[in-house]
Amino acid sequence: MPSRRDTIADDLRDRIATGRLKPGERLPSEAHLAAQYMVSTPTLRNALAVLQAEGLVEKTHGKGNFVRRPLHRITYVGGRRTPDEHSMDLAPLSVTVHTTRVRARGHLASLLKMPTGSPLTEILCLAHEDERPHSLARIYVPCDLAPAAVLRDSLPYEAVVTRLMELRPPPAEVREEISVRLPTPEEASTLRISSALAVLAVTRQTADTTGRVIEAALLALPGDRADAVFTTHYMIDERPTNT
Amino acid sequence: MPSRRDTIADDLRDRIATGRLKPGERLPSEAHLAAQYMVSTPTLRNALAVLQAEGLVEKTHGKGNFVRRPLHRITYVGGRRTPDEHSMDLAPLSVTVHTTRVRARGHLASLLKMPTGSPLTEILCLAHEDERPHSLARIYVPCDLAPAAVLRDSLPYEAVVTRLMELRPPPAEVREEISVRLPTPEEASTLRISSALAVLAVTRQTADTTGRVIEAALLALPGDRADAVFTTHYMIDERPTNT
């Protein structure tokens, strides 16, 4: 027997899918909807929580529940590509950059294979679509390779990427670790997503030919708007040898 | 101000982390815990829902809440490896295999680049650890490359993998698409996970040198027990050319 919560969630989902509730539109208040469906407010709120976790509805305290405008689904491209393609398809997005100087500690220090306390340049990238936050990337580069002063905040994202490629030795190996987790409270509020909407977390480690780590990147891609694709080509001499 | 739900969740999490609540142990009943923390049962249940979404607690209707024995965290290895390594590190897991014959339809047909209705061999792989389900893979191979009869159910997983490599042309290109989503109801019950615990979904498409798709695989890896790693090496001639 389907629960009332799911019944209501299904109905609202259908109303969104068929356009009877349009993107950006405010839903009736929770009290109103509860009366309409003849359920108590907690039950109605549970139904909304389902849609919220699916990324269909965004709630704002004091304002109401809104149908989310579908954000562009981006594809993070990894695998064997040229380094400048090694990024997201950010075509429809504008990226704001904020550069600061921090010190390596904990996980970050070991990722960069540097001692704790080493100076780093942190490049905080926040991708936006129509003023709405989309995804988040934190890039860390050893200070001696890219002094924070060189990457002034006023530079646009593309210029920063170009500048980094000029400043650093070419990458020889990239290791990307992908995991699924709930967003941290900061991520949830920065990205304006429900704390129940899982993110695709990419930890990327880039090394040069000498094995030195020249960049570590932590990406948080909300699961409702990001995929990752990796393509691998096998050489002839890599054929499996069944002995 | 932290909510009571989070305070309680934090406390229980701490009790689990410090071993005061041991893996496999049953928690006191919800009514008991509610009295202990002096909150109502819904509030306590919300706290448990947090731990459940983190994969720390498993609830069973009619029995109670149990501290989950930590399952091995496996790493799905993608990227440029030899094909037989192109798999999960399944060392601590036993895999049961179930082979059936199905017909390609919808997304599956387009993944395999075959017309709808084409006969396929479906290999359902369920990884277990100590009788407890861990992760799920569905592998689809065109029937002419691997007739279901050849892959009898009685074969162990390793034998099936070996058999497939013998039967098919060597893979030349692998495309892996990774996304985050909530489990389907079937996946949630098969894997015995909360429907709120997101899974890492890997859609893998393997083609031979002629471009024919020789395998499609759908993997569902619960987010609390799986990562994916991709390593890319750049050739010299792939250096970025900044003109």
Add this chain to the structure above:
DNA sequence: GAGTGGTCTAGACCACGAG
């Protein structure tokens, strides 16, 4: 201040599991 969502309560009734 009016209206909204956020949190919580105290309890009801149902469904499942095990003896």
Add this chain to the structure above:
DNA sequence: TCGTGGTCTAGACCACTCA
């Protein structure tokens, strides 16, 4: 049958947003 979790109610009080 008993104890467990699953679902739901009707309403309280607080915090936030906006006019």
